[in-house]
Structures are given as C-alpha cells and as structure tokens.
Amino acid sequence: xxxxxxxxxxxxxxxxxxxxxxxxxxxxxxxxxxxxxxxxxxxxxxxxxxxxxxxxxxxxxxxxxxxxxxxxxxxxxxxxxxxxxxxxxxxxxxxxxxxxxxxxxxxxxxxxxxxxxxxxxxxxxxxxxxxxxxxxxxxxxxxxxxxxxxxxxxxxxxxxxxxxxxxxxxxxxxxxxxxxxxxxxxxxxxxxxxxxxxxxxxxxxxxxxxxxxxxxxxxxxxxxxxxxxxxxxxxxxxxxxxxxxxxxxxxxxxxxxxxxxxxxxxxxxxxxxxxxxxxxxxxxxxxxxxxxxxxxxxxxxxxxxxxxxxxxxxxxxxxxxxxxxxxxxxxxxxxxxx
Amino acid sequence: xxxxxxxxxxxxxxxxxxxxxxxxxxxxxxxxxxxxxxxxxxxxxxxxxxxxxxxxxxxxxxxxxxxxxxxxxxxxxxxxxxxxxxxxxxxxxxxxxxxxxxxxxxxxxxxxxxxxxxxxxxxxxxxxxxxxxxxxxxxxxxxxxxxxxxxxxxxxxxxxxxxxxxxxxxxxxxxxxxxxxxxxxxxxxxxxxxxxxxxxxxxxxxxxxxxxxxxxxxxxxxxxxxxxxxxxxxxxxxxxxxxxxxxxxxxxxxxxxxxxxxxxxxxxxxxxxxxxxxxxxxxxxxxxxxxxxxxxxxxxxxxxxxxxxxxxxxxxxxxxxxxxxxxxxxxxxxxxxxxxxxxxxxxxxxxxxxxxxxxxxxxxxxxxxxxxxxxxxxxxxxxxxxxxxxxxxxxxxxxxxxxxxxxxxxxxxxxxxxxxxxxxxxxxxxxxxxxxxxxxxxxxxxxxxxxxxxxxxxxxxxxxxxxxxxxxxxxxxxxxxxxxxxxxxxxxxxxxxxxxxxxxxxxxxxx
Numbered sequence: 001x002x003x004x005x006x007x008x009x010x011x012x013x014x015x016x017x018x019x020x021x022x023x024x025x026x027x028x029x030x031x032x033x034x035x036x037x038x039x040x041x042x043x044x045x046x047x048x049x050x051x052x053x054x055x056x057x058x059x060x061x062x063x064x065x066x067x068x069x070x071x072x073x074x075x076x077x078x079x080x081x082x083x084x085x086x087x088x089x090x091x092x093x094x095x096x097x098x099x100x101x102x103x104x105x106x107x108x109x110x111x112x113x114x115x116x117x118x119x120x121x122x123x124x125x126x127x128x129x130x131x132x133x134x135x136x137x138x139x140x141x142x143x144x145x146x147x148x149x150x151x152x153x154x155x156x157x158x159x160x161x162x163x164x165x166x167x168x169x170x171x172x173x174x175x176x177x178x179x180x181x182x183x184x185x186x187x188x189x190x191x192x193x194x195x196x197x198x199x200x201x202x203x204x205x206x207x208x209x210x211x212x213x214x215x216x217x218x219x220x221x222x223x224x225x226x227x228x229x230x231x232x233x234x235x236x237x238x239x240x241x242x243x244x245x246x247x248x249x250x251x252x253x254x255x256x257x258x259x260x261x262x263x264x265x266x267x268x269x270x271x272x273x274x275x276x277x278x279x280x281x282x283x284x285x286x287x288x289x290x291x292x293x294x295x296x297x298x299x300x301x302x303x304x305x306x307x308x309x310x311x312x313x314x315x316x317x318x319x320x321x322x323x324x325x326x327x328x329x330x331x332x333x334x335x336x337x338x
Numbered sequence: 339x340x341x342x343x344x345x346x347x348x349x350x351x352x353x354x355x356x357x358x359x360x361x362x363x364x365x366x367x368x369x370x371x372x373x374x375x376x377x378x379x380x381x382x383x384x385x386x387x388x389x390x391x392x393x394x395x396x397x398x399x400x401x402x403x404x405x406x407x408x409x410x411x412x413x414x415x416x417x418x419x420x421x422x423x424x425x426x427x428x429x430x431x432x433x434x435x436x437x438x439x440x441x442x443x444x445x446x447x448x449x450x451x452x453x454x455x456x457x458x459x460x461x462x463x464x465x466x467x468x469x470x471x472x473x474x475x476x477x478x479x480x481x482x483x484x485x486x487x488x489x490x491x492x493x494x495x496x497x498x499x500x501x502x503x504x505x506x507x508x509x510x511x512x513x514x515x516x517x518x519x520x521x522x523x524x525x526x527x528x529x530x531x532x533x534x535x536x537x538x539x540x541x542x543x544x545x546x547x548x549x550x551x552x553x554x555x556x557x558x559x560x561x562x563x564x565x566x567x568x569x570x571x572x573x574x575x576x577x578x579x580x581x582x583x584x585x586x587x588x589x590x591x592x593x594x595x596x597x598x599x600x601x602x603x604x605x606x607x608x609x610x611x612x613x614x615x616x617x618x619x620x621x622x623x624x625x626x627x628x629x630x631x632x633x634x635x636x637x638x639x640x641x642x643x644x645x646x647x648x649x650x651x652x653x654x655x656x657x658x659x660x661x662x663x664x665x666x667x668x669x670x671x672x673x674x675x676x677x678x679x680x681x682x683x684x685x686x687x688x689x690x691x692x693x694x695x696x697x698x699x700x701x702x703x704x705x706x707x708x709x710x711x712x713x714x715x716x717x718x719x720x721x722x723x724x725x726x727x728x729x730x731x732x733x734x735x736x737x738x739x740x741x742x743x744x745x746x747x748x749x750x751x752x753x754x755x756x757x758x759x760x761x762x763x764x765x766x767x768x769x770x771x772x773x774x775x776x777x778x779x780x781x782x783x784x785x786x787x788x789x790x791x792x793x794x795x796x797x798x799x800x801x802x803x804x805x806x807x808x809x810x811x812x813x814x815x816x817x818x819x820x821x822x823x824x825x826x827x828x829x830x831x832x833x834x835x836x837x838x839x840x841x842x843x844x845x846x847x848x849x
Contacts, residue, residue, distance in 0.1 A: 016476060200451060201444045204433075204444055205441075207430070208441055210432070212428065212429065215428035215429055216441065218428055219438075219442035219443075220412075220416070220442030221441060
C-alpha cells in the first residue's frame, strides 16, 4: 500500500515543472509566515479574505501570460486588453446599456485582439515581442478612444444604482460562502484553463509548439490554430480582469491594467513557467500569483514604502529564476545551439 | 526482392538560382534497404523531401504503392505510409515518449485525453522493437540514440511502410548502431522499404541491398550492393577516382610540443596523460561517450579542471578559460560545428575575425577592415573555402566548407597545437579528404595535431599514433601502422570493473 502511495507520489513529482511549482508553494508559506510573525494582523481572517481577492487579478493575468510563455511567445498586450475591457464595459454601462451586453461587447473586443495576436505570431511569424507591442499600443489607444479620451462616469449613472451595485457585487464586493466572488471567478477560470492545458489535445499542442515548433508541425500540429488559441485564452483572462477593475472602481479608468502583462510574466516565472517555452504548470502560476500578492500585502502591513515593495518583488523574480538555474541546472537556462 | 512500392521518374526541382534536382529517377522495393548516396549537396535530402511531401516537385511523376500523386502534401505522404527520420532529431524535448509518439493525433477519451491507452500502445510498439524505454520518460532526458529509437517507434505507430532515415548513425556508438541495425533488419523482414542515407560507407555492408547514387542533382546509377566495390561507389559519388582515401604524409618526428599531465575533470576525464610531437598527428579513438570530447574541452578550458598540468613547448601554461588556451597556442575545432564552432548567423568574415580581434583591431579597439580583409583572403585561399565572397552567412555553407571556416579561425595565429574533434562528421568523401590534407599541412608546418574521431578507418589512416580512451580513462596507446581495428576496439571497451558502484547506464552516457 505504502509502496503504491510512493509510486504515485513519484509519478506526480515526475511531472515536468512540478518541482518548481512546489518550490513556489513552499516559498509562499515561508513568506506568509514571516510577515505574520512581524505583524500578526497578517493572519487575520479579514486579511486572508483581502489577500485572496487581490491575488485573483494576478492569478488571471498569470494564467494569461503562462499560456503564452509555454508556447514560447510573449503577450505584451495583456495590460492594454485589461484597460480596453474595463473602458468598453464601463462606457456602455454608464450610458445605460445592459451589463450583460456590455460584458459581451468587451469580451468581443478582447477576442479580436487575441485573434490578431495569434495570426501575427502564428501565421505571419512576426516576433511575438514586436507583434504584441503593436497591439499593446493599439488596444490602449482604443481604451482611450471609447469614451473620447476621458475616464467614464460612474456606471450607476447609466444603468441605475441597483444594477450598478449588483454588477460591482458580482465581480468584486460580494461574497459567496464567506469568500469574495472575485476569488471564485478566478478559481473557476483557473480550473477550466488548468484542465484545458493539462488534459486536452489543445494543451498538449501548446506544450509541443513551445518545445519544438518544427517537430510539432511535422507531426501534424496546426501551429496557427494552437498559437491563436493560446492568445485567445490570454484575451479572455484579460477581459475578466478588466471587468473586475471596472467593478472595483465602479467606473472605467483609461489606465486600468497598466503594466499587468509584466505582472503576469512575474507570476508565471516565480511559479516555474519557462519564458523559453515548453515547460510550466498553472499550479506554479497559482503559487506565483499568491507569492506576488502576499509580498505586496505583507510589505504593506509592515509599513514598507512602495519603492521598497518594487525592489523586493524584483529581487524575488530574479532569485526564483536564479535558484532554478543554479540549484536545479534548470529549465530556464537558455537553449543551447540551434 | 519485393515489388516496387515507390517509383519516381524524371523529378525536377528548382530553388531560386539552383537546380536542386534535374531529372532524377528513383525506385524503392518492399523488403529492401536502399542506400541513397552522394556528396553533400547532391540532392538526396531534396529528393526525399519531395517523396515525403515537404517540397512539391516542378516536374516528373511520383507513384507510391502504384498510386499516382499530383501535388503530394505531407499529410498525404504520411497517409500513404511514408515516414522520414530526420538527421537533426525532431522531438519535443520537454514532452514524454508517449506524448511525442502521439503528437498531432492524440487519442481522446470522453472529455480529456486518454493517456493510459496511449501509454499502453506506445509501450507495445517499444516492446515490439525491443527498445528498453519507459513511455513516461521525458525525451530530452534520453540519450540521443534512444531519442532516435523513439522517432522510429513514432514512425511505426503511424503504420509507416516506407521509412527514410537520414544519417541515422551519425551520433550513435558502435553498440547503439548494432541495435539500430537489428531494428532495420526486423523492419525489412516485415516487408517495409527503407531508404538509408549515410556518409559512413563502411557500415553499408551490414544492411544494404541496393545503392542509388546521385551527384549534383542528377541520378547517376543504381547497383546491387553485392555486385560492386566501395571504390566504384566512391568514384560514382565524386565523379572522379579518389586515389587516396586517407592521404598520409611522412614527417620527421621532432621535439615534444605539447604535454598533458594528470588531467582530471569530472567523471569523464580521469588521469589523462599524453604528449604530442612536432610532425605527428595524434589520434584519439574510442566509442562515443568515452570522454574524448570532455578531455578536449577540459584542455581548452571550456570545462573546469580538477587537477592537471599542461605544457606547451616545455613551458607550463595555466589554462582556465578558452582565451588562456588560445593565447598559449592551443586551439580547438569543436565537435559540433553549428553549435560550438560557428556563429551561423554571422558572415564568414565575422567568424574568421572573431578569435583574432586582438590582431585585427587597433589600440582603440576599432576593427581595421584592411587587416581583416587580408586575414579572410588568406584563410579562403589557404583552405580553398568555396564561397563567392566572405560576406555570406556561414550557416549557408556546406558542412565541409563550414569546417574549413572553423579551422580558418585559428590559422591566423601562431598556434602550436590544433585539436580537431570529429572534424569529418556529416561531411562527404571529397570534403573529408580536404580536411585530411589540411591536417597534413599543419603537421608539415610542425604543428602538433590532435585528431579525435569515432571512425576507426580514418583514425588509423591519418594519425601516426593513436590513443584509445574508454569511460574517461586512457586505456592504451598504439602506433597506427602496427595496429588492427580489433586491437583498438578491445582497448576501447576495456571498462573498469563494473562492481565499483557504477551502473550500466553510466557507460552509455552520450556526449
């Protein structure tokens, strides 16, 4: 019996990227406890609730960027898509459009951006850094333009206080089973995309093109479709984060989601997703997002200044990768040759 | 001999500026191994890419199993049973064996992927081929030879009946080649047709039934292997008689130039002692994974040494990084040209100048194009590098010419010791002879040449003295003219007592 247990444990540990993911979880616990010892309020129920809610955004962004990183690409347009989603949804609602329709329109805008990204990178073989740099500017521009270069009015002025409140509650302020809805939303997407990546053909192909795109192509993998699917996942996640930010503020902010694409890279990389493609688990991304948020939250709680926070986070990102390269001789090392 | 399963007639294919195939005929029968031979650039790979649908032909007809195909797509070719095993392995290194075998045609259960049934099928195929690999292994962790077996297994899993193998043995050890041949014979006995492309002509006798020879994009001839001789084959390939396959020059053995004492660096380099003299070529023989490459890397300062002294012209030199080695006159032409020898995306000029920037730059560190020009001209001339000009990307050159550029990098300096690590791998007969001449020239100039090679005939033909390694140690030293292949092979397989806590797997380590 114990033998069987051992072998199944070994099987789990043999999954590529599992080591890095577990390291990130251990790091998470260490950081959390360390902050808690300095300021016991970190352990309070309310703080845990806040923590889960604020990590949700990073989790979604992390999923978005991890999908892209695993294909060996990058998506710089994530933050702009967040902003576009928030602005489109808020503009429509502040003018009295039904929230459901507003959400659908915002989602459609993001999906268009995802398809464009996928085609530029997958079909026209543009370097992803350049392609998504372009769409980053374009989508941010759209975010500015939808409400004529101004932040929107409160959404309640358009759809009324009742509908406005319920929109805000669903995406941000309300709770279910004692936990903020934001976290449940993120968790549902996490489970869906976790399944997609680890258990389906599409997921397998995403790893394959990140590992060796030529081999994948010669095996009959549709590289354009797979790349596009990955960028669509990124677009969906970004859209949801945009809606969350819109609900949080009760209005649309043109600068919403600024720099989020880089937070996504950080969450993924801390969790062991290789920016060179081919490896990484969303479980790691989960831990990475949590580490990120715990740091931000903990540093706040012990009264550290914003500048210090940024420095610490930067150090953690580099240290996570350095640890992998030095200790495990790891996956982040640049591919030799070719 | 079986019926004809592939028939290609009058195949033409042009690329901008080049006629790669010019009216080539090709036939393959079931249950045979056909060697497709020719120098690099003869059009073998292009022809096979036409057969596997990667390229579409400009002219000519193509039949597979009697069915005529117009524009063949890779997918159609695959469905017709054509599988190609590429020289540079095409595997997703992060994925497992099963995942690679089923890539692009994964089996689905009701909701998720049906991993267990794919694993089971993979295991059946591997077992059937008697390949000892777990289907759950991550491919990147397997030695190259095993990865190749996985490619073959993958081809069989899609029911391939026509297998094209492009240089399958170029990175295998003798034992692994034997394994591969066993599998090839098995496939042949099952009636599959196998196209075998190789530059290692010696190994053809073990498996090949017929040979088809191409030259400069044209079909030359097809012969039964039994009715021909190696010399005939080579004459057809190069279009001229090569008088000496292994040209040897006799030189007076002079004073000791180079000595390595008690070199240790990790498990694959243990207690290495040897010296090289003026006017001789020292060969390093051994099986793949014997530690020869590791030894050259340790000497050159790429990998750290644990201990050991190196003497050049009687003076001890400290080498901790490649720059130290270069400055003391020890240079290395590494094993993998494309990976370690050249910056393939840079021009020939930039490659040649790279290790000589101290010579071609003035005091301020500005490159003098005049000096650089001179250096390049000299290298191109001395080495007969075939290229229209030196601005061409070195990656676009043929294997033989690339090797010349690698060597050319070092000729501008007064090097005392030149180490060649597998300089002839993957290049054709004609170019090989040129490399041999090059080594002989160095030898005549009084430079110590160290020549690492896994191909026994060339070590015996070119080197004067042969040092044999096995498992990280030197197991013997013989004079080339007084030894036999058997003697070398015996030395190359003299493993230490295995009981000293070493696993079987350790011996198969890949380089």
